[in-house]
Amino acid sequence: MSEFVSxxxxxxxxxxxxxxxxxxxxxxxxxxxxxxGAFVEIQKNARVGRRCKISSHTFICEGVDIEDNVFVGHSxxxxxxxxxxxxxxxxxxxxxxxxKVEKTxxxxxxxxxxxxxxxxxxxIGENAIVGAGSVVTKDVPANAIVAGNPAKFLRFIPQExx
Numbered sequence: 475m476s477e478f479v480s481x482x483x484x485x486x487x488x489x490x491x492x493x494x495x496x497x498x499x500x501x502x503x504x505x506x507x508x509x510x511g512a513f514v515e516i517q518k519n520a521r522v523g524r525r526c527k528i529s530s531h532t533f534i535c536e537g538v539d540i541e542d543n544v545f546v547g548h549s550x551x552x553x554x555x556x557x558x559x560x561x562x563x564x565x566x567x568x569x570x571x572x573x574k575v576e577k578t579x580x581x582x583x584x585x586x587x588x589x590x591x592x593x594x595x596x597x598i599g600e601n602a603i604v605g606a607g608s609v610v611t612k613d614v615p616a617n618a619i620v621a622g623n624p625a626k627f628l629r630f631i632p633q634e635x636x
Contacts, residue, residue, distance in 0.1 A: 488524065502534075505542065519575070529588070537575035537594070544580050547588035547606065552578055554594045581616065590625075601631065 478495040481487075485499045488506035497510055501518025504510065508522055511530035516522065520534045523542035528534070531549040538552045554575050562572055576594035580586070584598045587606030598604060598614045605621025605628075614620050619628045 484518070494530070511548070523582070537577045538580070538592075539577065540580045541582040541584075541600075543583045545585040546580075547586055547590065549588055550586050550590050550592070552592045552594075554578065556594050584614075587621075603631065 479493060480498045482500035484501040486503040488504055488508065490507045491504050492509040494510060494512040496512045498515040502516040502520045502522070504516070504522045505524035505526065507524055508526040508528070510528045511532070513531045514528055516534045517536040519536045520538045522528060522534065522540045523544065525542055526540060526544045526546070528546045529548040532546055533551045534540070535552050535554045537554040540546070555573060556576055560568060562568055578592055578594055579597040581598060581600040583601040584603070586592065586598070586604045587608065589607040590604050590610065592598070592610045596610055596613050598610065599616030599618060601617050602614045603619045604610055604614065604625060605619070607623070608621050608625040609623040610620065611624040614625070617631045619631060620626060621628055
């Protein structure tokens, strides 16, 4: 590995994963044939499936589960705490023991546009599309297109005729 890549020994890398420079991976799992762009951080207990593309400047925090064949655009941010606070009620700086990770799930084949923010406790459905710059605050149905702040349902992706 290069001096410009930080990969902890706790990372599980699949076969033929492509890694750019200036990335930070620790305690996560990356599936086969996935491509990770520059300036990406993926935290412990996060999972990225097979054949995904994670574009540059993206932050995938603990508790995020991304299934196979997912596209994540540039500068996408995931959140794992719905009510973040720096200190406890008695004024002490919070530690890991003071909060519970809130999960996020991105289902197979979904696409998330650049600059989107995905809040915790949501599921983005299979093959759904999240528009660039959107803020996802609630579940996105399978095959839906959503966009805006907060992200609103626009339409379903037309099914291909067989």
